[in-house]
Amino acid sequence: MSETPSASVKEQGNRSAYDVVVVGAGFAGMYMLYRLRRQGLSARVFEQGGDVGGTWYWNRYPGARCDVESMQYSYSFSDELQQEWNWSERYAPQPEILQYARHVAERFNLRPHIQLNTRVEGAVFDEGTESWRVTTSDGKIVVAKFVVLATGCLSNARVPDIRGLPDFRGSVYHTGHWPHEAVDFTGLRVGVIGTGSSAIQSIPVIARQARELFVFQRTPNFSIPARNAELTAQQRDAFRKIYPEVRRFAREQARNGIYAEPPDRGALDDGDDARRAKYEQRWANGGLTFMLAYNNLILDNAANDTAADFVRGKIAEIVEDSETARLLQPDNHPIGSKRICVDTDYYATFNRPNVTLVDIRADGIEEISPCAVRAGGKDYEIDALVLATGFDAMTGSLAKIDIRGRNGRTLKEKWAEGPKTYLGLMSEGFPNLFIITGPGSPSVLSNMIVSIEQHVDWITDCLAWMRGRRVETIEATKEAEEEWVAHVNEVAQATLYPQANSWYMGANIPGKPRIFMPYIGGVGVYRRICDDIAAKGYVGFAMAAGEQSPRKAVSS
Numbered sequence: 001m002s003e004t005p006s007a008s009v010k011e012q013g014n015r016s017a018y019d020v021v022v023v024g025a026g027f028a029g030m031y032m033l034y035r036l037r038r039q040g041l042s043a044r045v046f047e048q049g050g051d052v053g054g055t056w057y058w059n060r061y062p063g064a065r066c067d068v069e070s071m072q073y074s075y076s077f078s079d080e081l082q083q084e085w086n087w088s089e090r091y092a093p094q095p096e097i098l099q100y101a102r103h104v105a106e107r108f109n110l111r112p113h114i115q116l117n118t119r120v121e122g123a124v125f126d127e128g129t130e131s132w133r134v135t136t137s138d139g140k141i142v143v144a145k146f147v148v149l150a151t152g153c154l155s156n157a158r159v160p161d162i163r164g165l166p167d168f169r170g171s172v173y174h175t176g177h178w179p180h181e182a183v184d185f186t187g188l189r190v191g192v193i194g195t196g197s198s199a200i201q202s203i204p205v206i207a208r209q210a211r212e213l214f215v216f217q218r219t220p221n222f223s224i225p226a227r228n229a230e231l232t233a234q235q236r237d238a239f240r241k242i243y244p245e246v247r248r249f250a251r252e253q254a255r256n257g258i259y260a261e262p263p264d265r266g267a268l269d270d271g272d273d274a275r276r277a278k279y280e281q282r283w284a285n286g287g288l289t290f291m292l293a294y295n296n297l298i299l300d301n302a303a304n305d306t307a308a309d310f311v312r313g314k315i316a317e318i319v320e321d322s323e324t325a326r327l328l329q330p331d332n333h334p335i336g337s338k339r340i341c342v343d344t345d346y347y348a349t350f351n352r353p354n355v356t357l358v359d360i361r362a363d364g365i366e367e368i369s370p371c372a373v374r375a376g377g378k379d380y381e382i383d384a385l386v387l388a389t390g391f392d393a394m395t396g397s398l399a400k401i402d403i404r405g406r407n408g409r410t411l412k413e414k415w416a417e418g419p420k421t422y423l424g425l426m427s428e429g430f431p432n433l434f435i436i437t438g439p440g441s442p443s444v445l446s447n448m449i450v451s452i453e454q455h456v457d458w459i460t461d462c463l464a465w466m467r468g469r470r471v472e473t474i475e476a477t478k479e480a481e482e483e484w485v486a487h488v489n490e491v492a493q494a495t496l497y498p499q500a501n502s503w504y505m506g507a508n509i510p511g512k513p514r515i516f517m518p519y520i521g522g523v524g525v526y527r528r529i530c531d532d533i534a535a536k537g538y539v540g541f542a543m544a545a546g547e548q549s550p551r552k553a554v555s556s
C-alpha cells in the first residue's frame with residue numbers, strides 16, 4: 001500500500017490505480033472516503049446518481065423524511081459538524097437531509113474524489129496481482145488493492161411485475177426513484193400500490209392534493225405517530241450538551257443504535273392499567289421507541305400481542321369506517337417483526353372522502369390497463385400511479401454488480417441460496433472486498449448512521465493494522481463465515497422476527513431465498529464482537545503478506 005495518495009494514483013490510458021475504490025456516495029461511502037483520505041490512502045468513489053446522499057438523493061417522494069430523530073440520525077464523527085448543523089424538525093424532511101449530505105461533502109472536501117453519474121459494473125479479483133479490476137459505466141478500468149461496497153441496503157428500487165404496467169397511459173412514479181422536478185397531483189386520480197414505510201409517509205400528502213386516491217393494500221403495517229414538530233434552538237442546544245452520552249449509548253448500549261429510555265421489564269410484568277398507561281405514553285411521545293415500552297415485545301408472542309392489540313385499538317379509534325379500520329389493522333405478523341412505520345396522519349387520512357382503501361390481499365392486482373388498475377374484478381380509473389413497492393433489500397444492489405472473486409466465482413453464484421458473510425463485512429473467496437452494513441450485520445435493524453460509522457471505523461483500523469504489518473490481503477475463512485451465518489440465524493430464531501414475511505427475509509422478492517438477513521443481536525453486542533475479533537488479530541480472517549503467493553498466515 002502506498003504512503004501518499006498522489007504517489008499511488010496512476011493514470012494510463014483508460015486505466016487508473018488507487019489504493020481503494022468505494023462504490024456509492026451515500027452516508028457510508030462519504031464517511032469511508034473521509035477516513036481513507038485521513039489515512040493518506042488514495043481513494044475513488046463511484047456513484048451512479050447525480051449527487052451524493054444515496055437514499056436521500058433518490059427518495060424524493062412527498063412526505064419523505066427520516067424516522068430516527070434527526071439529532072440522532074446524523075454523523076457523530078465530527079463534533080464541530082454536530083454542533084454547527086441546525087436540524088429544523090424532529091424528523092428532518094428529505095431535502096434537508098440531502099442538504100446535510102452535500103454540506104458534509106463540501107465541508108470535508110470530499111467532492112474531488114467522488115465521480116458522479118458513474119456506475120460500477122463489475123469488479124474482478126486478479127489473483128496474480130492480488131488486486132481488483134473495477135469496470136465503470138464510462139468504459140474505464142480502475143485497479144485497486146481494496147474495494148469497499150457502500151452500495152446501500154435500500155437502494156435497488158423494486159418495480160413489481162404486474163400485467164399491463166408498461167401499457168399504462170398516465171404517469172408512473174416509484175417512491176425510491178422519484179423525479180427531481182416537483183410532481184403535482186392536484187385534480188388527479190391517483191393510485192398508490194403498497195402500504196410500507198414510503199407509502200405511509202406519502203399517502204397523507206398525496207391525499208391532500210389528489211382529487212381521488214386509491215390505496216392498494218396487500219398487507220397492512222403497524223404505524224406509530226411521529227409527533228413531528230419544529231425543533232427550537234433551546235431543544236437543539238439541550239441535545240447538543242448531552243451528545244457525548246447520546247452517542248456513547250447509541251454505539252455501546254442500545255440494541256438499535258438509538259438513545260432512548262431503555263425498558264426495565266416485560267409486558268406481562270405490568271397489570272392491564274399500568275401497561276395501557278405505558279403504551280399511551282409511548283404513543284403520545286411518538287416514533288420508533290414505542291417498541292421499547294417493554295423488553296420482551298419482540299421475543300414473546302403474548303407480550304407482543306398486548307402492544308399489537310393496543311395499536312389495533314388506536315386504528316379502530318381513529319378510522320371512522322369500521323370496515324376500513326378492520327382492513328388497516330395488521331393481523332398476520334407480530335408488531336415490530338416488520339419494520340415499524342412512523343407517520344403523520346396516516347390512519348386519519350382514510351377518513352377523507354377522496355381516499356379509498358382497496359384490499360388486494362386475496363388476489364393481488366389483476367392487471368393494469370391504459371387508464372385503470374383492476375383488482376377484485378373492479379376497475380379503478382386513475383391518471384397517475386405511485387409504486388411504493390420498496391426495494392430488493394440488502395443484496396439487490398450488490399447482485400447487480402458483476403463481482404468475481406477467487407477462481408472467477410461470482411458473488412451472485414455464491415449467494416444464490418442466501419447471503420453468506422463473516423460479520424456482514426466480508427465474504428469468503430472475495431479478498432480485500434469489504435461491505436458496509438452488509439447482510440449479517442445489524443444494518444437495517446438500527447439507526448443506520450451508527451452502524452455505518454462502526455463499519456467504516458472497523459475497516460479503517462483493519463487497513464492500518466494490515467499496513468503496519470505489510471499484509472497484502474485479508475479474507476474471511478470458510479469456517480468463520482459458516483459459524484457466523486449459523487449464529488445470525490440462531491439469534492433470529494430466538495425472536496419473533498421470522499414469523500413475518502418481511503423484506504428482512506427477502507419475502508417481498510419472488511424467488512429470493514428466505515433467510516433472515518440482518519443480525520439481531522444488537523449494535524452494542526455486535527460492536528463488541530467485531531472489536532474483540534480485531535483485538536485478537538482478526539481471528540476468522542486469513543491474511544497474506546508480502547509477495548503474492550503462496551498465501552501465508554500472518555500472526556498478530
Ligand SMILES: Cc1cc2nc3c(=O)[nH]c(=O)nc-3n(C[C@H](O)[C@H](O)[C@H](O)COP(=O)(O)OP(=O)(O)OC[C@H]3O[C@@H](n4cnc5c(N)ncnc54)[C@H](O)[C@@H]3O)c2cc1C
Binds near residue numbers: 047049401446452
Ligand atoms: C425512505 C427511506 C427512509 C429512511 N429513513 C431512515 C431513518 O430514518 N433512519 C435510518 O437509520 N435509516 C433510514 N433509512 C435507511 C437508509 O438507507 C440509511 O439510513 C442510509 O441512508 C444508508 O446509507 P448508505 O450510504 O449505506 O446507502 P445509500 O444511501 O443507499 O447509498 C448507496 C449509494 O450507492 C449507489 N450505488 C449502488 N450501486 C452502485 C453501483 N453499482 N455503482 C455506483 N453507485 C452505486 C446508489 O446509487 C446510492 O446512492 C431510510 C431509507 C429509506 C429508503
